[in-house]
Amino acid sequence: MQSMTQRRVILWGEQIDNGNVRLPGRMMEGTGKASVKASGSCRLTQAVTAQRTFLWGTRSGTRYVQYKRNVLRKQRHWEKIVTAKKKKRKQEKERRKAKHAEDKGAAHQHSKRVLKAITKERLLAAKEAAPWLCVDLSMTSHMTKKEISRLAAQIRRLYGSNKKAGKPFWICLTGFVAGSPISEECFRMNDGFSNYLMDTTPESYLDLFPLETIVYLTPDSENALQDIDPHRVYVLGGLVDESIQKKLTLQKAQEHSLQTARLPIAEYMVKNANVKNYHSETLAINQVFDVLSTYYETQSWPEALKAGVPPGKGYVLQETAL
Template sequence: MDSDERPAKMRKFEHGDDEADDKIAIATVPVTAGETETTEATGDAPAAAGEKPKISKNQLKKQRRLERWEAGREDRKVKRKEKAKERKERKRENWKEQNMDENGNVPKMPPSRSPRHFVGSGTQVPITVIFDCDFEEYMYDHELKSLGLQITRCYSDNRKAKYKAHLALSSFGGKMKERFNGILAQQYTSWKGFQFFEEDFVEVAKKSKEWMATPQDDDDIGALAKASEGEEQAEHDASSEEGEIVYLSSESDNVLTHLKPNGTYIIGGLVDKNRHKGICHKRAFNRGIKTAKLPIKEYLEMRDRQVLVTNHVHEILLKWMEFGDWGKAFMEVMPKRKGGKLREDGDCDQDGSNAGEEEEEDPSEQEMEAAAKEAVEDAENTANLPETVVIETMKGLPIGETEAD
């Protein structure tokens, strides 16, 4: 019995040795790095090439909704024209009924809105605000659309302001330029007081000195006339002639106390839900540009640290030029949902409530709709596209955050 089993065991042992020898022989065959990479690549290739990237159900729903929206674009355009025609006809009939005299004469209807390219009665001041839009690679498509809406809102706010700044947009290109030339039909080319440049913010800041060179009477520039009270007069004169260039960033150690005549202030056009912290500050530091943050914690008590949207930063600067008071400017602009209130004198939170540090909660659907409608109605050159902009905003294009504060 034992003698019968022993050869079988020997045969199994010898077979194992042969397998081991074969494995060793295979392992010792030289293989080049290129062959290794090719083998690994071809092994993974079927999965990568044969399978489409998986997307969530929500993303799939959004994609299908967007496809339906694009497919019905022409039909909506026809319906908008029909509705506009019907509204005009109703207004004409109402005007005729209310204003016809005894002889059947009807006076001419007044225009329903201000003429296109109408510039408000505000005073132009020697201040430039530049929107640095060289962050396309850091944003998703819906965030780029949101930024476009914010830029439109900035133009609208500036046009209505009591004291207007010169506006400029740097690094204008890519998808933003495609959008402004396409769906917005190049309306930006007629915006008064707003210039668009392909160059970066440093080059545009140099150009800003040219359009701010026109002398201004101190009586006509609001808070700027009082901006440097308490400073040495010689220092004030020198800074006023040369102007300053400041990149607004919440990571800065400097606090912006006031705006200076001939000053240029740069706002980062970044809508990223605060994924890329410090990118604006680093960008300015690398280019040798001074940075500063708005004095939010010095004037406001906030429920938590907040991120300001691009148009809010711009509007705060406009309100400061009007009031000469940061506290009043903040209270005029800050949304009520943020729960901000003025600080008492000497009460200053040490941890700081500065924009660009934490993510702001998304606005509600009603707030997005109201903001979109206001931006469209106020900007005279986007008045022809209310439904397009409003519906795109309602389709999940949050009025996002910017790192500038």
């Protein structure tokens, strides 16, 4: 009877004895040995094939197993990435659907034409019952072409905010002379400017309204604005001044003995430490309007200032600073 070490295994034409690959050959019956009688080149090829196929601790087998593990690990990693992307896309799709349903519910599923008509009706009603906001464009001679372009962009943002407001103002551009640099920039930069629901006139606000109804808003005023009166006309100086010509709007208002006011930034906000140590109460006209519009709807100065005063001005609400 043959021992375990002498047992022979014949597979794919190769003879493997005790874990060692031998060249296939004629079996010598009962001896556990093989004699090689075939041609050397053919049998050597078969031996190499067997060594690569049966990876029992050989060096080539170790490399193959390691390669196999790397492939499986990369495949599992890629499957995780694909699964995560699918999950993220699904969540984003559900979020968009929920937002779309919410928007449709808020708009009562009105068509764009109906919504446009509602906006037009709301704005025209403001002309009769809401406060008026005039942008004084008589100071554009103090500005460069770049500053005039920035002012035209601010007018566009101001009008856009007013259209979306639940309680809009009526907007009036005074000192708006046809063919002037500011007129040309407004038409060039703002699509549909001729269809804006607001008044434009070359006349001065001084000639349009009683002086006792005018409140000139300027950051240099000593009087903080307490409330918004729908029977008043609030005037903003249409001035983008990168060189900061101080008290220009205040001087103009004082020349005509007009009532002046500033936003109550000092009353509700405090200076916030920043790297540049920069603090300014001078806002763009659209930012001032955002404050006025939010206050007119909420009757809350903290909410209004939070909505209109950007963090870059160096101010935060008092309760936030605590």
